[in-house]
Amino acid sequence: QKEVEQNSGPLSVPEGAIASLNCTYSDRGSQSFFWYRQYSGKSPELIMSIYSNGDKEDGRFTAQLNKASQYVSLLIRDSQPSDSATYLCAVKEDNFNKFYFGSGTKLNVKP
Amino acid sequence: KAGVTQTPRYLIKTRGQQVTLSCSPISGHRSVSWYQQTPGQGLQFLFEYFSETQRNKGNFPGRFSGRQFSNSRSEMNVSTLELGDSALYLCASSLTPTGGGDTQYFGPGTRLTVL
Numbered sequence: 001q002k003e004v005e006q007n008s009g010p011l012s013v014p015e016g017a018i019a020s021l022n023c024t025y026s027d028r029g030s031q032s033f034f035w036y037r038q039y040s041g042k043s044p045e046l047i048m049s050i051y052s053n054g055d056k057e058d059g060r061f062t063a064q065l066n067k068a069s070q071y072v073s074l075l076i077r078d079s080q081p082s083d084s085a086t087y088l089c090a091v092k093e094d095n096f097n098k099f100y101f102g103s104g105t106k107l108n109v110k111p
Numbered sequence: 112k113a114g115v116t117q118t119p120r121y122l123i124k125t126r127g128q129q130v131t132l133s134c135s136p137i138s139g140h141r142s143v144s145w146y147q148q149t150p151g152q153g154l155q156f157l158f159e160y161f162s163e164t165q166r167n168k169g170n171f172p173g174r175f176s177g178r179q180f181s182n183s184r185s186e187m188n189v190s191t192l193e194l195g196d197s198a199l200y201l202c203a204s205s206l207t208p209t210g211g212g213d214t215q216y217f218g219p220g221t222r223l224t225v226l
Contacts, residue, residue, distance in 0.1 A: 034214055043201055043217040044154075088154065092214075097142050097205060098167045099215060101154040 002027045004091050006102035014110050019076040021105050023089030026070070032092035033065060033072045038104065039085045047087075048074070079109045113138065115204050115218035123224045129190040132221045136183050136204030142166075143185040144215060145177060146201040154201070160185055189223075197225045 003026040013019045021035075032051055036044035050056045050063040050072065062075040072091075076083055086104040093100070116135045124130050136143050144167075145157040156169040160179035177187040183204075189196055199222050203215035 032214075036217075043199075043220045046214055046216060049214050096167050097144065097159050097161070097207075097213075097215075098156060099144070099203075100156075101146075103153040 002030075002091065002093065002100045004089055004100045004102040006087075006089050006105050008103055009106040010108050011105055012108045012110060013079050015079060015081060017079050017109075019079045019083065019107055019109070021074040021076075021087050021089075021107065023072045023074075023102055024070055025072070025089075025091045025100070027091065027093070027100075028067075028070060030067075030070075030091045031094050033063070034090040034092070034099070035061075035063060035072075035074045036088040036090060036101075037083075037085045038088055044088055076107075079107075081109050081111050083107060084109045115202055115216055117200075117202050117218040117221050119221060120219065121222045121224075123226065124192050125226050126192055126194060128192050129188060130192060130223060131186055131188045132200055132202075132223075134185045134187075134202030134204075134218055136185070136202075137216060140204035140206050140216075141183050142205045142207065143179060143183065144203045144205070145185070145187050146203065147171070148199040148201055148220075149197075157187065157200075192225045194225050196223065198223060 035047045038044040048063045060077045064073045088104045089102040142161045144159040159167040179185045199220045202218040
């Protein structure tokens with residue numbers, strides 16, 4: 001059973017700060033990684049995907065991947081109260097269209 | 112381009128009944144996956160369909176079943192409902208079933224309550 005681990009939080013940061021969300025995964029062969037944001041009562045929405053080691057930036061979001069350490073993270077710069085949500089890390093089993101999700105980290109951004 | 116749609120959005124059933132949920136993927140997407148989300152278990156994979164064939168299956172009892180039609184629309188069915196089946200059921204579509212560089216897009220979900 002492939003596992004994706006996330007700290008459930010809540011992670012509380014003040015408005016304007018950097019929020020750092022972390023995820024580890026068990027399958028060393030995994031190649032595709034995703035971050036989803038889920039507001040309470042809503043469905044997950046894709047924030048970013050990352051496939052190569054290093055950083056990938058999109059606006060205020062930066063995803064970081066380290067395959068050797070089996071670690072993927074999401075940084076949110078200039079955090080806003082509207083970023084308050086649960087962030088789900090997902091790892092795809094590439095030979096099959098099967099995604100493994102972490103339990104999510106709840107982020108609270110305080111005004 | 113329209114997103115993934117799911118019907119109905121909310122459903123209330125009683126124990127022992129059965130239920131059918133429907134999902135229409137993004138136009139052009141051929142793979143449809145179903146997930147169950149509960150507060151205690153998080154997002155759990157149910158099954159995935161591509162070209163009317165079930166390609167992957169999660170660890171759920173046989174009461175959970177699904178199918179996909181030639182237009183890629185998918186349905187899932189839960190028979191003999193139990194209280195523990197109360198959950199948000201999410202459908203996700205993707206362009207292709209295998210390979211990297213592809214991702215899933217979720218529908219709004221169907222909130223099922225079993226009384």
